[in-house]
Amino acid sequence: xxxxxxxxxxxxxxxVVAVTAAVVEDPVFAGLEASLAEIRKMKGVLGYIxxxxxxxxxxxxxxxxxxxxxxxxxxxxxxCLEIAKQLGVAEIESALVEGKTxxxxxxxxxxxxxxxxxxxxxxHSAVIKRVQI
Amino acid sequence: xxxxxxKPLQTIIDEYKNISPELAKAFIFKKDGEIIAxxxxxxxxxxxxxxxxxxxxxxxxxxxxxxxxxxxxxxISTQLDIxxxxxxxxxxxxxxxxxxxxxxxxxCVIVPTIIRLMDQIGTPATSDQPCPDIAEPEVKQVEExxxxxxxxxxxxxxxxPEASSERVFPxxxxxxxMVEKIGGLxxxxxxxxxxxxxxxxxxxxxxxxxxxxVNVETLEGKSVLCRFRPIRESxxxxxxxxxxxxxxxxxxxTGEGRLVMVKPVVPVPLExxx
Numbered sequence: 001x002x003x004x005x006x007x008x009x010x011x012x013x014x015x016v017v018a019v020t021a022a023v024v025e026d027p028v029f030a031g032l033e034a035s036l037a038e039i040r041k042m043k044g045v046l047g048y049i050x051x052x053x054x055x056x057x058x059x060x061x062x063x064x065x066x067x068x069x070x071x072x073x074x075x076x077x078x079x080c081l082e083i084a085k086q087l088g089v090a091e092i093e094s095a096l097v098e099g100k101t102x103x104x105x106x107x108x109x110x111x112x113x114x115x116x117x118x119x120x121x122x123x124h125s126a127v128i129k130r131v132q133i
Numbered sequence: 134x135x136x137x138x139x140k141p142l143q144t145i146i147d148e149y150k151n152i153s154p155e156l157a158k159a160f161i162f163k164k165d166g167e168i169i170a171x172x173x174x175x176x177x178x179x180x181x182x183x184x185x186x187x188x189x190x191x192x193x194x195x196x197x198x199x200x201x202x203x204x205x206x207x208x209i210s211t212q213l214d215i216x217x218x219x220x221x222x223x224x225x226x227x228x229x230x231x232x233x234x235x236x237x238x239x240x241c242v243i244v245p246t247i248i249r250l251m252d253q254i255g256t257p258a259t260s261d262q263p264c265p266d267i268a269e270p271e272v273k274q275v276e277e278x279x280x281x282x283x284x285x286x287x288x289x290x291x292x293x294p295e296a297s298s299e300r301v302f303p304x305x306x307x308x309x310x311m312v313e314k315i316g317g318l319x320x321x322x323x324x325x326x327x328x329x330x331x332x333x334x335x336x337x338x339x340x341x342x343x344x345x346x347v348n349v350e351t352l353e354g355k356s357v358l359c360r361f362r363p364i365r366e367s368x369x370x371x372x373x374x375x376x377x378x379x380x381x382x383x384x385x386x387t388g389e390g391r392l393v394m395v396k397p398v399v400p401v402p403l404e405x406x407x
Binding site for chain 1: 158183190198202205208209224
């Protein structure tokens with residue numbers, strides 16, 4: 001029997017609203033959520049979105065752009081899978097899209113898809129290491 | 134991008150492995166999957182097309198991060214990098230031990246710069262747009278139906294171009310006529326006779342440039358250049374026909390009643406075009 005999702009809303013320490021619909025009993029999800037909360041405090045990190053099978057959590061500085069970040073996150077996952085397939089890469093550890101001013105790091109840990117949005121100058125390697133701990 | 138302009142790209146792509154041996158594959162392709170340059174055989178067009186489409190899908194949502202400069206996908210031991218410049222895509226597959234700064238310099242600076250330069254150089258050759266310096270005159274098709282016994286004559290007369298500081302030359306009009314054989318002591322064997330009205334129109338069209346010869350071409354493709362003169366106006370039946378002496382008919386391999394195309398031979402200045 002699958003655990004009941006618990007929906008909660010809270011104000012994060014970073015002065016942004018984090019809306020969470022999480023299955024608190026999922027230890028991997030909970031662990032990643034804790035890591036992301038720490039990553040959120042890193043210099044240049046603008047926010048993150050994590051989607052699991054039955055739950056999602058996000059914390060973004062620009063609330064009016066939440067849907068845009070969510071669409072990009074979703075598309076990044078689908079497109080990277082397709083590109084990797086076409087070029088014979090069996091498994092993706094991470095994907096990084098760099099724009100002119102910002103960049104997005106995408107990772108998939110188990111069934112959890114994580115997108116971390118950063119300023120261009122932020123250290124994405126440190127974010128990767130922090131997520132993988 | 135033209136074949137000529139893709140050669141420098143192929144050259145640098147060929148050099149990728151020399152620059153960094155960890156760079157296993159590199160190829161440049163277009164949105165439709167056309168491979169412009171590649172250092173490996175067998176990159177299928179349909180694969181390139183799918184990669185371009187997937188990249189575009191991300192790009193369509195990347196406004197929130199101000200577009201895409203580079204997409205990097207890391208596998209367990211492999212790294213893919215894709216960049217886009219002027220509707221061309223550069224994809225590289227390398228080992229994760231490759232020098233990241235080197236890859237970035239190649240993918241984000243050197244190759245995109247060459248692509249942009251090649252596009253700038255190749256623009257006149259690849260563009261279907263007319264050269265802005267030379268106005269292409271509009272050609273108006275006029276159909277004239279000539280009553281029997283003359284056949285239908287399809288004439289193309291260019292419309293005079295708008296006044297310009299530069300002199301422009303209209304396209305040479307081509308007219309179709311039915312052959313009428315002429316002979317006799319007073320007929321020059323190297324001269325054809327054409328409709329007076331047509332000669333007058335050529336005079337209007339080309340002004341002070343004197344038309345001295347015409348090109349007569351059969352529908353089979355044989356052609357001759359010869360002198361011409363207008364058909365006498367007294368010959369009212371001469372509409373829609375060209376009068377050709379026996380010798381030219383033999384050269385053309387045609388005969389009376391057949392159709393030929395006639396166009397004036399315009400003296401072309403060295404820098405102009407007819």
